[in-house]
Amino acid sequence: MSIATKDIIIEKVKNSKIDQVDFDNLAFGSVFTDHMLVCTYKNGAWETPTITPYQPITLDPSAKIFHYGQSIFEGMKAYKDKNNDVFLFRPLDNHKRLNISAARMCIPQIPEDYFMEGLTTLLNLDKDFIPTKDGGSLYIRPFMFASGNGFHASPANEYKFIIACAPSGAYFSGKVKVLIEEKYSRSANGGVGYAKAGGNYAGQFYPTQLAIEKGYNQVIWTDDTSHEYIEEAGAMNIFIRINDTLLTGPTSDRILDGITRKSILEIAKDQGIKTEVRKITVKEVVAAAKDGSLKEMFGAGTAAVISPIAGFGYRDTDYDLPELENSFGERLKKIITDIQYNKSEDKFGWRYQVKS
Missing domain, CATH: 3.20.10.10 (D-amino Acid Aminotransferase, subunit A, domain 2)
Structure with missing residues (x-):
């Protein structure tokens, strides 16, 4: 399997919600960008990734994530420098660790190009959400879960890989x-x-x-x-x-x-x-x-x-x-x-x- 940026299906929002974001008061992980990336594993293969407006996910009540907990995630950030250039920190390590988690939880591994091309395409689309204030960043949450249906205690036959992002201010934990x-x-x-x-x-x-x-x-x-x-x-x-x-x-x-x-x-x-x-x-x-x-x-x-x-x-x-x-x-x-x-x-x- 191989994917390039040009292969990713993009459905842009009609109206951005960026004007509603108070970049001076960003609580961690509570405000989200306009778009998210979604990729489905079905019939033994990952389908073409799609970038859609950020929205709720619809699942059947028998989806195995609810019953057997096949769910993994990563945490990473995107940063802007003084020239508004965008950077990630060791993203290939996040991809590698996500697949280590996937293997342990009997979830299909996501190919590197699906992860990186999907992520960078999403960031280019929503880069205006990356804070420029000191300590601010865009928190990135790639995650995978069992979306296939059934009450039988076994691995699912369908999975979702999603990347969602949340602009966040400086993180201070205090004493x-x-x-x-x-x-x-x-x-x-x-x-x-x-x-x-x-x-x-x-x-x-x-x-x-x-x-x-x-x-x-x-x-x-x-x-x-x-x-x-x-x-x-x-x-x-x-x-x-x-x-x-x-x-x-x-x-x-x-x-x-x-x-x-x-x-x-x-x-x-x-x-x-x-x-x-x-x-x-x-x-x-x-x-x-x-x-x-x-x-x-x-x-x-x-x-x-x-x-x-x-x-x-x-x-x-x-x-x-x-x-x-x-x-x-x-x-x-x-x-x-x-x-x-x-x-x-x-x-x-x-x-x-x-x-x-």
């Missing part, structure tokens, strides 16, 4: 206070934790709500068997700085291979920051908090890039982290965002220009 979770697990060995499956996130909501009721903003997930090892921060990968070493856990069946995570590790190496990818015990983090060697903790992901953690709770005790003037988190975030917004050299080859 995040987290609770180290010891009862509930995000994922398990041999499970689907490494896939961006919708159910992974649904399963997080209840334990997170319990943490919120205790006065925390989010949870730190630990391993599913012993709960001795730090794994992820909410829906983000986690980094922990002890003295001047930056630690993060290894990817596994349970941990998502985050694109921001990979970028941080490469930049840290380039900057001469010592890193260690290894299992991190809760005990050593608590001990470091007590003796003052714990300097930083932060989540890493697409939405916030880096989300600083101000403190954590563990077994009815709260531990505050110091406020640093020149933190690793701030330094690494600036380097990443400067690449994303075309403000600096991209020695890593991550920036991808969307050409008209």
Whole structure:
């Protein structure tokens, strides 16, 4: 299968809604662009992608997404520089990871040209929705789900691949206070934790709500068997700085291979920051908090890039982290965002220009 931009069917909106968008007050993921891309898998093949006006999806009540949860997604962003040129950040990594998730959830993989040609055509059509204010971006949500019908517990025979976009302002999480979770697990060995499956996130909501009721903003997930090892921060990968070493856990069946995570590790190496990818015990983090060697903790992901953690709770005790003037988190975030917004050299080859 192969597709080119000229092959994509385009149905433009009659009247754009861009005049209704308040670009000075954009809540994350709540306002959407004029168009979306839709591609159907049917009779063993992906059909020609179509760009249509953004609109509701009609599904049969027996569509298997409702019953067996075959659903995956990606999260990425488009950025504008001072010349109004449009850029993506490591988009081929998003495509690769989407297909890794698809394989795990028994969903047909989407060819690279369908993904990239569809995405860039959509962005060229809706590029005026990409904010130009500092920190603004267009959040992009590619997703795939089972649209085929039937109550039989088996993979569907039809699927939808859709890309929808939402202009978003600067993402500020504020001072995040987290609770180290010891009862509930995000994922398990041999499970689907490494896939961006919708159910992974649904399963997080209840334990997170319990943490919120205790006065925390989010949870730190630990391993599913012993709960001795730090794994992820909410829906983000986690980094922990002890003295001047930056630690993060290894990817596994349970941990998502985050694109921001990979970028941080490469930049840290380039900057001469010592890193260690290894299992991190809760005990050593608590001990470091007590003796003052714990300097930083932060989540890493697409939405916030880096989300600083101000403190954590563990077994009815709260531990505050110091406020640093020149933190690793701030330094690494600036380097990443400067690449994303075309403000600096991209020695890593991550920036991808969307050409008209």
